[in-house]
Each structure stands twice: as structure tokens, then as C-alpha cells.
Amino acid sequence: MSDTVRVFLFGKKYEVPAGLTIMAAMEYAGYQLVRGCGCRNGFCGACATIYRVEGDRELRACLACQKTVEDKMYVATLPFFPLIKELYEMEETKPTEGVMMQLYPEIYKCVGCNACTKVCSQELRVMQYVAYAQRAEYEKCAEESFDCVMCGICSSRCPAGISHPQVGELARRLTGKYLRPQSPHLKDRVDEILGGVFDKEIDAFMTQPVEKLKDLYNNREIEK
Numbered sequence: 001m002s003d004t005v006r007v008f009l010f011g012k013k014y015e016v017p018a019g020l021t022i023m024a025a026m027e028y029a030g031y032q033l034v035r036g037c038g039c040r041n042g043f044c045g046a047c048a049t050i051y052r053v054e055g056d057r058e059l060r061a062c063l064a065c066q067k068t069v070e071d072k073m074y075v076a077t078l079p080f081f082p083l084i085k086e087l088y089e090m091e092e093t094k095p096t097e098g099v100m101m102q103l104y105p106e107i108y109k110c111v112g113c114n115a116c117t118k119v120c121s122q123e124l125r126v127m128q129y130v131a132y133a134q135r136a137e138y139e140k141c142a143e144e145s146f147d148c149v150m151c152g153i154c155s156s157r158c159p160a161g162i163s164h165p166q167v168g169e170l171a172r173r174l175t176g177k178y179l180r181p182q183s184p185h186l187k188d189r190v191d192e193i194l195g196g197v198f199d200k201e202i203d204a205f206m207t208q209p210v211e212k213l214k215d216l217y218n219n220r221e222i223e224k
């Protein structure tokens with residue numbers, strides 16, 4: 001078995017070590033990733049990528065930091081996908097039946113093709129969460145879309161021009177603000193932060209070297 005694979009990054013051929021992620025392969029090939037790269041761990045959604053492997057007719061999508069290169073893979077990253085992102089004030093935006101129609105009317109043009117679900121980099125049931133949004137079932141929409149990383153790949157395949165990640169985000173905001181019980185502890189903690197209770201600790205953190213911060217993070221106490 002060969003230790004290298006041939007990949008085509010934006011149409012240009014490179015030979016890279018097998019086993020690299022697409023993101024690592026790009027860096028190996030000399031790309032400096034300024035956009036299209038964030039957490040490197042599959043959480044931030046910044047590295048949406050489309051690709052085809054020679055011999056496979058399907059156009060596939062993935063996160064570049066998660067997907068391993070394959071031989072004869074043709075790759076183009078999508079550092080930004082132009083979603084429709086409405087501006088709204090949460091204080092004035094209520095979980096009414098009409099709020100989606102007002103802000104994201106495209107969702108009612110869904111043709112049920114399920115392309116969004118098939119292509120989702122997180123394997124979410126995207127069409128289902130949009131269906132919940134259509135029916136003003138915001139808690140269900142919030143639950144179903146919870147792991148969305150906002151990469152926008154679903155929207156890139158949608159014939160109705162729906163911006164699914166933004167729809168899910170609105171549903172989660174409505175759910176958090178109006179539909180789920182309030183957490184008194186959260187309010188207390190925010191008041192403490194605003195009141196400067198943790199200022200000294202935060203200042204001490206800010207002067208620590210990165211390695212020490214990583215160590216503290218990796219060994220932090222995690223609530224069960």
C-alpha cells in the first residue's frame with residue numbers, strides 16, 4: 001500500500017501522506033489557513049468542504065478537519081457560505097406561529113427532497129428540524145438541531161434556498177429565552193460576573209502561559 005495519496009486542492013495536484021485530514025493535507029501542501037479553519041476538532045463548522053473522488057459520481061461534503069484524504073480526491077473548501085441571516089431583537093421576537101414566516105419564509109417552500117439531511121456533516125435530520133420550525137414546534141426544532149455547527153453545507157444543496165442553520169439557531173434562541181424554565185443559578189452567576197466577583201481570578205488566568213492554560217482546561221472538574 002502506498003504511503004501517499006494524490007489529492008487535487010482547488011484543481012491543483014499534490015501528493016500528500018496518507019492518513020492526513022484534508023486540513024492537514026492543505027497545510028502540508030503549503031496552504032496557510034486564514035479562513036476556513038477554527039477549532040480543528042469538528043465543533044466550529046468553519047471548514048465546510050466539498051469533494052468528489054474519481055470514479056464516484058456523487059458530490060460529497062464534509063468538515064476538512066475531520067475527513068481523511070483519499071486517493072484522487074478533488075477538493076474545494078467553502079470558508080464562507082452566504083446564508084440568509086436576519087437581524088432581530090430577541091426581546092421583541094416571540095415564539096409565535098408567524099415568526100418563521102416573517103423572518104425565514106423560504107422554509108415553507110421546502111420541496112421535501114431531503115438533500116439537506118443527506119449532506120449534513122453532523123448527520124442531523126435537517127429536513128425534520130425545518131419541518132418542526134414550519135409547525136412552530138420550536139422546542140423540537142431546537143432539540144433536533146442542537147448539534148448544528150453552522151457549516152452551511154445543507155444550504156448549499158437546498159433548491160428552496162433555505163438557510164437551515166439560521167432557522168435552527170432562531171428556534172434554539174426562542175426555546176432558551178421563552179420556552180424552557182429559567183435557571184436562577186445562571187442569573188446569579190451572571191450577576192456575580194458583572195459585579196466583578198471573578199475579576200481577580202480572570203486576571204490571574206490572563207497572565208498564564210498557553211501550556212498552563214491547556215493543562216488547566218484538560219484537567220478541569222466537569223460537572224456530571
Ligand code: FES
Pocket residue numbers: 036037038039040041042043044045046047063064065066149
Ligand atoms: S475547524 Fe472547526 S469544525 Fe473544522
